[in-house]
Amino acid sequence: MTGIAPAAARRGNLDSSLATLDTPQAAIDLGLVRRHIERMQQYCDAHGIALRPHVKTHKLVPIARLQLAAGAAGIACQKLGEAEVMVGAGMGDVLVTFPLVGEHKLRRLGALAARARISTVVDSEAGARGISRAAADAGVQVPLLVECDTGYARTGVQTPSEAAELAALVERLPGVAFEGLMTYPTSQRTGEFFAATRSELQRRGLEPAVVSTGGTEGAFRTHEVAEVNELRVGTYVYGDRAFVAKGSVTVQECALTVLSTVVSRPTHGRAIIDAGSKALSSDPANGLDDGEYGEVLDLPGSRLRRLSEEHGHLDVSACDREPDIGEVVRVLPNHACGTANMHDDVAVHHEGRLEAVWKLDARGAMR
Amino acid sequence: MTGIAPAAARRGNLDSSLATLDTPQAAIDLGLVRRHIERMQQYCDAHGIALRPHVKTHKLVPIARLQLAAGAAGIACQKLGEAEVMVGAGMGDVLVTFPLVGEHKLRRLGALAARARISTVVDSEAGARGISRAAADAGVQVPLLVECDTGYARTGVQTPSEAAELAALVERLPGVAFEGLMTYPTSQRTGEFFAATRSELQRRGLEPAVVSTGGTEGAFRTHEVAEVNELRVGTYVYGDRAFVAKGSVTVQECALTVLSTVVSRPTHGRAIIDAGSKALSSDPANGLDDGEYGEVLDLPGSRLRRLSEEHGHLDVSACDREPDIGEVVRVLPNHACGTANMHDDVAVHHEGRLEAVWKLDARGAMR
Numbered sequence: 159m160t161g162i163a164p165a166a167a168r169r170g171n172l173d174s175s176l177a178t179l180d181t182p183q184a185a186i187d188l189g190l191v192r193r194h195i196e197r198m199q200q201y202c203d204a205h206g207i208a209l210r211p212h213v214k215t216h217k218l219v220p221i222a223r224l225q226l227a228a229g230a231a232g233i234a235c236q237k238l239g240e241a242e243v244m245v246g247a248g249m250g251d252v253l254v255t256f257p258l259v260g261e262h263k264l265r266r267l268g269a270l271a272a273r274a275r276i277s278t279v280v281d282s283e284a285g286a287r288g289i290s291r292a293a294a295d296a297g298v299q300v301p302l303l304v305e306c307d308t309g310y311a312r313t314g315v316q317t318p319s320e321a322a323e324l325a326a327l328v329e330r331l332p333g334v335a336f337e338g339l340m341t342y343p344t345s346q347r348t349g350e351f352f353a354a355t356r357s358e359l360q361r362r363g364l365e366p367a368v369v370s371t372g373g374t375e376g377a378f379r380t381h382e383v384a385e386v387n388e389l390r391v392g393t394y395v396y397g398d399r400a401f402v403a404k405g406s407v408t409v410q411e412c413a414l415t416v417l418s419t420v421v422s423r424p425t426h427g428r429a430i431i432d433a434g435s436k437a438l439s440s441d442p443a444n445g446l447d448d449g450e451y452g453e454v455l456d457l458p459g460s461r462l463r464r465l466s467e468e469h470g471h472l473d474v475s476a477c478d479r480e481p482d483i484g485e486v487v488r489v490l491p492n493h494a495c496g497t498a499n500m501h502d503d504v505a506v507h508h509e510g511r512l513e514a515v516w517k518l519d520a521r522g523a524m525r
Numbered sequence: 526m527t528g529i530a531p532a533a534a535r536r537g538n539l540d541s542s543l544a545t546l547d548t549p550q551a552a553i554d555l556g557l558v559r560r561h562i563e564r565m566q567q568y569c570d571a572h573g574i575a576l577r578p579h580v581k582t583h584k585l586v587p588i589a590r591l592q593l594a595a596g597a598a599g600i601a602c603q604k605l606g607e608a609e610v611m612v613g614a615g616m617g618d619v620l621v622t623f624p625l626v627g628e629h630k631l632r633r634l635g636a637l638a639a640r641a642r643i644s645t646v647v648d649s650e651a652g653a654r655g656i657s658r659a660a661a662d663a664g665v666q667v668p669l670l671v672e673c674d675t676g677y678a679r680t681g682v683q684t685p686s687e688a689a690e691l692a693a694l695v696e697r698l699p700g701v702a703f704e705g706l707m708t709y710p711t712s713q714r715t716g717e718f719f720a721a722t723r724s725e726l727q728r729r730g731l732e733p734a735v736v737s738t739g740g741t742e743g744a745f746r747t748h749e750v751a752e753v754n755e756l757r758v759g760t761y762v763y764g765d766r767a768f769v770a771k772g773s774v775t776v777q778e779c780a781l782t783v784l785s786t787v788v789s790r791p792t793h794g795r796a797i798i799d800a801g802s803k804a805l806s807s808d809p810a811n812g813l814d815d816g817e818y819g820e821v822l823d824l825p826g827s828r829l830r831r832l833s834e835e836h837g838h839l840d841v842s843a844c845d846r847e848p849d850i851g852e853v854v855r856v857l858p859n860h861a862c863g864t865a866n867m868h869d870d871v872a873v874h875h876e877g878r879l880e881a882v883w884k885l886d887a888r889g890a891m892r
Contacts, residue, residue: 178628179629180627180629180630180892181627181892182891182892183892214834214835236834236835237835256788256799256835256836257788257789257797257850258788259786259787259788259799259850259851260547260548260786260851260853261545262546262547263547281789281791282789282790282850284849284850284851285788285789285850288851307791311795311838312789312791312797312833312836312838313788313789313791313797313836314789314791315791316791316792419626419627420626421623421624421625421626421652421680422624422648422649422652422679422680422681423649424648424674424679424680424681424682424683425683428678430624430679430680432623432626435806435808435863436863436866436891437891439802439806439807440806440807440808440809440863441802441807442807466679467581467603467862467863467866468581468603468604468623468891469623469679469680471678471679482651483624483626483649483651483652484626484627484651484655486627495834496802496803496807496834499803499834500891501889501891502889521889522868522869522888524549524803524804524835524867524868525547525548525549525550
């Protein structure tokens with residue numbers, strides 16, 4: 159239970175134009191989205207940090223355009239397929255923050271880099287040589303950031319000297335150029351790792367033009383890491399239950415919900431809604447991990463304790479009132495990126511007044 | 526570690542025609558699918574049980590056609606959107622096993638029932654009255670099964686007398702007719718619940734034409750429940766890591782895998798593959814719940830311990846050999862339905878030889 163507004167106030171937001179949509183339906187409050195975009199841009203501008211929003215969260219061209227119009231330096235994509243969609247919609251500067259490996263990806267990268275400025279990341283010699291070959295074949299130049307593992311234990315080189323060595327290799331290879339350093343997410347080790355890497359690079363006559371970090375958690379403390387001059391954030395546009403638990407956002411500021419209908423009331427205390435794992439995803443609320451799958455905003459005290467594929471199992475025994483069959487409720491998801499990814503479209507509203515339904519432009523773009 | 530074949534044998538299955546596909550790519554072995562379809566149909570035929578396969582698992586018209594050609598009595602869909610796709614492809618007998626509530630659903634049901642035999646389930650008076658009204662308005666007749674909660678604590682009426690009362694109401698309402706009883710899944714209480722309901726129904730002069738149960742686990746013991754004359758199963762066509770753990774299927778019999786590429790080898794013992802929660806889903810292996818997200822068949826001893834959205838974090842420290850960047854591996858997913866649902870298409874192969882790529886016909890049909 160994380161700072162829920164009283165039932166009446168929350169239900170008041172569910173305007174009839176939204177409540178009559180077929181369900182389950184992902185919905186975003188565009189006013190809140192705009193506010194998050196402005197706030198993050200203002201923070202970055204105030205600290206001289208380039209903002210490169212991550213479109214993996216929303217997969218929507220219109221939101222990417224809002225982010226760029228607000229002052230973003232470019233966008234980040236997690237998959238080449240997302241980048242292809244965004245370049246197709248006119249985006250001119252895309253960083254793909256995923257190691258591009260394999261002949262399909264490399265051929266597609268070469269083709270895409272002929273249409274827009276596409277930079278990407280490497281953490282291995284094999285990766286760098288593959289991109290170099292593909293870029294040279296395609297007659298393009300691909301700027302590369304060396305990905306550094308500064309504590310997350312995912313991708314990335316492990317030490318500053320590995321980073322500098324890979325940067326030096328990239329500088330020597332055709333078709334690619336060393337652009338800078340990248341990590342995800344910012345950790346307590348990030349500043350030290352980057353500072354040591356800069357020294358190692360200087361010894362080799364290299365300078366990182368871009369030092370890029372990411373993650374919505376702690377985004378507003380990015381300026382504390384002196385080395386960093388670019389921030390990549392995705393979830394900040396929506397917020398979710400995990401970020402409410404982390405204190406990054408309030409429930410009222412969360413822009414993405416899933417509209418769902420109560421379809422069964424088999425017992426007192428039990429309500430079944432039509433949003434299950436295929437509408438919400440099974441993603442936990444990262445860092446909270448309380449075994450719940452979302453928060454039903456219109457039923458304070460309810461607990462979404464179990465998901466079937468198409469059923470949400472809601473315990474309403476602690477609620478002031480139990481819902482009726484047919485009632486439409488809003489579910490705040492655990493993980494905005496995972497939930498948005500399940501949907502073909504989103505209903506766009508302003509404080510509950512339906513304005514449009516947008517197709518998810520990069521729906522399914524997992525390759 | 527559940528009955529994995531030796532590395533060499535498993536890797537031998539990955540024919541070059543499959544290994545050269547872009548990844549992540551869902552893939553199904555059609556020979557195994559056919560074998561599962563035949564085996565289940567033979568079981569049902571031997572016991573005089575009608576088989577109604579659930580298309581929610583595969584969402585593919587060609588597999589539904591194989592199931593019908595083998596002798597299935599009709600198909601089951603979890604969502605009306607799936608039913609619309611299947612009727613559009615010519616399926617003539619569809620049971621929608623989800624409570625249809627709300628004006629959109631009811632209008633769509635009326636329209637669909639004019640095109641094919643659409644039966645569905647109810648567990649409430651409100652539900653039955655809604656469908657009755659919509660069916661009468663559309664000038665169609667919708668056969669209804671009364672859904673019974675025989676132990677799963679999801680949807681369904683709670684007692685045999687509630688079931689009989691709802692059946693009697695359905696018989697009185699226009700546009701609908703009482704067809705029988707339905708539950709999911711079969712439990713130790715199912716037989717007793719259905720027998721008691723049959724007695725209650727007889728007292729009201731009613732007889733269930735269909736008594737339908739579901740679930741791949743225990744499917745081959747359905748004949749032990751004397752009342753049941755219809756079986757709904759979905760996952761049996763593929764199998765998955767959960768059903769391997771339950772002993773329903775062996776790893777070698779599982780038809781659905783996700784082809785994934787090793788994209789990073791940041792340390793000894795750690796490999797990152799390009800299938801994360803957006804390719805595999807975050808679904809646990811139901812009943813196993815060991816915190817792993819799949820089994821990488823080509824790397825025996827590896828553990829898929831963590832998923833990011835697009836990264837699979839693989840612990841390969843216990844493997845005989847560590848994989849190289851660029852290597853394509855097959856991931857056996859925890860939950861076939863949840864994983865298949867993440868994909869736009871599936872590569873269809875026969876023991877590793879690529880035969881086709883099929884679009885998921887009912888992709889995203891969650892409403």
